[in-house]
Amino acid sequence: MNLSGKVLAVTGSNGALGQAAAAVLGGYGATLALLDHGHAPAAAPPAGALHYGGIDLTQEAAARSAMQQVVKDAGRLDGLINVAGGFRWEKLEGGTLDSWDSMYRLNLRTAVAACQAALPYLLQSGGRIVNVGAMGAVKAAAGMGAYAASKAGVAKLTEALAEELKDRGVTVNAVLPSILDTPKNRLDMPQADFTRWVTPAEAAEVIAFLVSDAARAVTGALIPVVGRV
Numbered sequence: 001m002n003l004s005g006k007v008l009a010v011t012g013s014n015g016a017l018g019q020a021a022a023a024v025l026g027g028y029g030a031t032l033a034l035l036d037h038g039h040a041p042a043a044a045p046p047a048g049a050l051h052y053g054g055i056d057l058t059q060e061a062a063a064r065s066a067m068q069q070v071v072k073d074a075g076r077l078d079g080l081i082n083v084a085g086g087f088r089w090e091k092l093e094g095g096t097l098d099s100w101d102s103m104y105r106l107n108l109r110t111a112v113a114a115c116q117a118a119l120p121y122l123l124q125s126g127g128r129i130v131n132v133g134a135m136g137a138v139k140a141a142a143g144m145g146a147y148a149a150s151k152a153g154v155a156k157l158t159e160a161l162a163e164e165l166k167d168r169g170v171t172v173n174a175v176l177p178s179i180l181d182t183p184k185n186r187l188d189m190p191q192a193d194f195t196r197w198v199t200p201a202e203a204a205e206v207i208a209f210l211v212s213d214a215a216r217a218v219t220g221a222l223i224p225v226v227g228r229v
Contacts, residue, residue: 001028001208001209001212001214002028002029002212003025003028003029003030003208003211003212004028004029004030005029005031005078006029006030006031006078006079006211007030007031007032007033007070007074007075007076007077007078007079008025008030008031008032008033008078008079008080008081008211009032009033009034009035009067009070009077009079009080009081009114009118010022010025010032010033010034010035010081010083011035011036011055011057011080011081011082011083011084011110011114012035012036012037012082012083012084012085012110013034013035013036013041013045013051013083014036014037014038014041014042014043015036015042015083015084016180016182016183016184016200017083017132017177017180017182017200017203017204018034018036018083018084019042019043019200020199020200020201020203020204021081021083021200021203021204021207021208022034022045022046022049023046023201023204024201024204024205024207024208025081025204025207025208025211026045026046026047026048026049027046028208028212030079030211031048031049031050031074032045032046032048032049032050033049033050033052033070033073033074033077034049034050034051034052035052035055035057035066035070035084035114036051036052036053036055036084037053037054037055037056037057037084038053038054039053039054040053041053050070050073050074052066052069052070057084057109057110057113057114058105058106058109058110058113059113060113060116060117062113063113063114063116063117064116064117066117067114067117067118067121068117071121076121076124076125077118077121077122077125077127078122078125078127078128078211079122079127079128079129079130079211080114080115080118080122080127080128080129080130081129081130081132081207081211082110082111082114082115082129082130082131082132082154083132084106084110084111084114085106085107085110085111085132085150086102086103086106086107087147088102088103088146088147089143089144089147090143090145090146091142091143091145092145095146099146100145100146100149102146103146103147103149103150104146104149104150104153106150107147107150107151107153107154108150108151108153108154108157111131111154111157112157115129115157115161115172119170122170123165123168123169123170126169126170127170128170128171128172128173128210128211128215129158129161129170129171129172129173130173130174130175130207130210130211131154131157131158131172131173131174131175132154132174132175132177133151133154133155133158133174133175133176133222134147134148134151134154134176134177135176135177135178135224135226135229136148136151137149137151137152137154137155137176138176154174155174155176155222158172158173158174158220158222159220159222162219162220163220165219166219166220171210171215171216171218171219172219172220173210173215173218173219173220173221173222173223174221174222174223175203175206175207175210175223175225176222176223176224176225176226177198177203177225177226178197178198178224178225178226178227178229179192179197179198179227179229180197180198180199180200180203181194181197181198181199181200182200185197195228196227196228196229197227197229198225198226198227198229202225202227203225206223206225210223
């Protein structure tokens with residue numbers, strides 16, 4: 001794939017999947033705008049990447065300001081990859097409503113705010129939106145109610161926005177990873193067979209396809225990326 005000339009914004013760029021997406025997309029020639037809540041990059045970004053730290057994407061004004069700055073610095077915006085999010089395991093019995101509010105804000109509200117902020121520029125470029133959902137939203141396990149519900153919201157956001165934009169040149173899709181092979185997941189599930197999990201780089205390759213010109217006919221898709229789980 002050749003993504004040269006494309007400016008792609010990646011939210012949640014300090015996380016494992018965000019870093020992998022940056023490496024893969026940058027490797028295909030994209031100019032990257034890396035957005036994260038943390039002020040400093042967690043790792044050295046790809047050469048030529050722009051980094052914007054301290055961005056609270058749950059706030060509409062912050063999201064709009066960040067996208068405006070990206071376009072000011074890079075000249076355009078061709079794609080948005082919504083990786084920002086979080087996970088919390090908590091059963092309903094003994095749990096709190098705060099957990100549900102937190103998952104909604106981290107996983108769904110950030111995606112909505114980023115999409116709204118990026119949309120004026122993506123309509124100009126005929127751009128791409130790729131959201132990161134989760135297979136847990138299709139079939140939730142015990143303790144995953146709040147997380148799965150928020151990711152189900154991401155799936156419906158993807159479908160609804162794809163319908164809104166299908167005649168306006170912008171595609172909207174989502175990847176649905178199962179368990180990603182990250183250091184934290186290995187620590188949390190030490191007895192698991194890690195070889196069955198999806199690596200962040202493998203998930204990032206699917207994202208790269210969806211932002212490429214080759215995927216212009218794909219919109220409203222929720223694509224499982226499950227490895228052998």
